[in-house]
Amino acid sequence: MSPPPVPSLTGFAPGRVEEVLAYANVSCPLALKEILRLIFQFTERASLLAAATVSQLWSTIALNTLLRALPSIFPLLKLLAPQTWFLDATNYHESLLLSLARADWGRFRQYALRIRSVDVDYAEKADLPLDAAALVQTFHGTSPLLPNVKTITWRFINNRDCTSILPFLGPQLESLELRMAKLVDHSEQSLLMQSLLHRTPNLSVLRVASFALAHQMSSSLASFISSLPKLVRLKLPAFFLTKEVVTTIAKLPVLTQLDYSDWKQTVETYHESGMCFEFSPGLFSHLDDLAFASFPTQMAKVLQAADHVGLLRSINLDCPAYYSEREIRTVFANLASGARRLGSVQLLCSPVFDVAESSSTDSLSIDTIRPLFSCIGLGRFHLTAPHFAPLQNEDVLEMGASWPEMHSLSLCPSPLTKRNLGAPFDILSTFAKCFPNLQKLRLFFGSEVSEFDGDLHPAYQLTKLVTVGVGLSPVPRGRAQDIGFLLASLCQNPPSIESGPTGYHRGNSNTKEEMMAVIAACSEARSAMKLAFRIKSFAVRK
Template sequence: MAHCLFISEIQLSVFYWIFVLDTSHEKHTAQATLAALARTCNAFHDIALDVLWQQFGTIARAIQCMPHDLWGGDMNKSQSGCICLKLHRHLTKDDWNIFRRYALRIRHLSLATQDVRRGKTLMVDIDDELLACLASMDPTQPLLPNLTSLEWIIYDERDLRLIRRIMTKSLTSLILEVWAISPVPDLQQFISSVAPTCPSLRKLVVHSVALSSHLRYSVSQTLCHLHHLTTIHCGVLDGEVMDHLSRLPSLLELKFALQPNSGFQNELLFEQLQVLDVHAQDITSAVDFVSRMRNKLINLSIFSDDHTGASALAQLFRRLSTSVSHCSLRHLQIMVAERPHDSPSVLNLDDLHPLLSFNRLTHVHLDVGCGISLDDVAALELAQAWPNIIQLMLNKFLETPFPSSISPIGLMCFLKHCPNLMELTLEIDFSFVEEQDDQWHYWVGDATHRYLSVFDVTYSKIHDAAKVAAFLSCVLPRTAQVLYSWIHALDDQREYAERWNEASRLFRRMKK
């Protein structure tokens, strides 16, 4: 064997590429190759196991490396349908030494119960008693000493005792989900201990069904004592912690809920921030927050429960155009609660004009709670301003008394200027096509779009399903499906829902 292959750095690089080059989802080939290298050559044993366990090692697999009479698998009766590892006898020192040998190599821990609830397919769950026995074997050492990433659900006090044994100073990513129904006495103290226990933490995610004011304060104080954070997902944050976070040079991603009437004393820099996701109870707070920022955001999402009008939204758009770099923003999402039907409001092109300055946008999703009134001229301006657009969604879930005036001609013009478009949600007035016989063939010509795969017409009205289906099948040969928002179960919407259902069926047939 070549002498260079005895050098650990070269082995590590080569073995890592075994993992990278396996493009399959489960990466079975990479796992089998690394396991074979570890078994067949003493020179490769340690490095191959390091790579194998860093990429694929789990606490369940470490348990399964212990003697088979120690643990057993029972079919879990929960909806997950996975195998539950349970303790069949007392844990001995020899068992612990076997577990420890593999536990040293584990870098990531995510309990199976959590992953199943997130929709991931896992076959193994771990009984709490088995985890507790492992955690009690050597109280002077962390259960997984070299762990860097941890995901955990907190139901009660027992979960806190376990997670304290697992958290280490090497941890860089911590995801906590508090699912406790009743109060957990030491939860606030535990949250406060995160910073001194994990000083190198770079990613912190804290989700809770109901964060108490005391727990929110603990989260804020913990964030103030972490200085290397790159990613934060949490609940409500106050003004003090926002000032601290805005000065962090490492922070790249921030998702949080904006406290009402937050008192921001200074400009919020966020110089390196790339992803911002803010949930504000009212648009005024969101406007105030955004107006204090000077950044180079790539992805911006704003959610609000406020039943606001077009004027407040127009003000938000103007503030965005002066606070966020026009060259950097790629993804923009704004979701606002729907206004009552007795107080209709509508946005027009002039209101949207500040957003047109972001000429590198690729994804735009606006569900703004009020109507968006556009015509063919507006469609052309949007297309010319956003030539790189890949996904455009306008009021997917809102039926308004101000229907769009974009005609099929405006739709074709938009598609012509946006060649990369893959998903479009837009209300169209198809009456121009329905009123003609087959004359639309002459002005359509060969103007087809090559990439659009999903077209959602939302609450577009339709009268002649056959003509609309023929037009769309000609213009959108690559589109897999045409969606609509009309609901069959509602009497006042059933007519349009049935017609669009027929148009969708004809559209699919014409494409075969």
């Protein structure tokens, strides 16, 4: 009778411990190489380097683990020549040529075959000059340097290194992230996009972060995107959705996620042409998740015109312009009328750019978000705005009845001015009654706190609450203990208490002293909450 087959762990990703433990009751033994592969998945790089010197078997498995994800391309290139020669290819041109001519390219290809992901950060490491990359490609041949790489993240810091990425790309690539620093000229970025055309036809994930203006990159970016028929997830800079780019995106047959990057977003990155997000037929045909930045009037038009907006499950809107309460309410009304399957809604209203005649913004209120009450499946709602009217108990009751699945709620915890008086801390008791599934709650609270009544076991509790965010709330330090005991009475387990600016907060009027006072008060509330939980646990044991 032949022995049972040895289970293979080759396909297990690091960290999938539950899959490994599923073999605990398997009677057949694991092969030594499978045991080593499992151990090495959780081993630090220094230990893997040491393991590679033990034996040929250990070396093979250790190197496979090490080379699967490279933090730089230089460990591989140093098989061909010293790193200094690559970094200064102009002065070491002859030496580099001779070294590449004599290099063991068979060994190079053997190691290159094992690489699955590369993360190049030139902000921390020296960059690879274009002429050095060209020399390597010349000696290597026309095939990709990394034939099996699936994921590449590449950060550029200057103009000369942009196209040095090209030799490392190939048709097998599935995920590509490009991050351009300020020093990278927009013409060089456009050249890179043009050079990428048809190089990665199987790409399913593309992320681009850039300081260039939308109209400077629109044509080349749209051309590159049009060559990616298998693209599933796309992430672009917040203000890059020109009409040309949107029209191209709408033609992607399998795109399910359109997102924007807020990476070091500044006023300089804003350009109106990238915010006139216009609806294009077919845009929402396959999308599950949508995120874009635009004017509120434009947002409302897009959501009203889209035939397939009802398929959306998540939407993230960014409004960096001045707005009125009526405009925001219209956005929510148009969204709710078409997208009844929504599970997540996020709207950021932070008018830091002077792009409208109005110099002030309206205060939002419960009436503003009331149209969304028809989305009964909503589980996550985050709203950031300069002003939001304080919540009342009846408002919480209405929200709880409309959103039974709500697990993450954030309502302007970091207002930009002090026009907002904040909700009373006692309102947490109403949240406990109305939101049994709540895990994260962020609000702006007022300075008044009622004295704790001493009941550590009220009728309703937030049994799943993990995080309470007070944002920039003026937490009164003298009453922080009452807040801590109130939280302890309402929660089954101690939640974390967060303070300070949250989310996409882009400025506030609080002084450093005021911020320090909030942080100190929250620290006092945490201490009181821990004490109250010890009292509760002691009472249970009694």
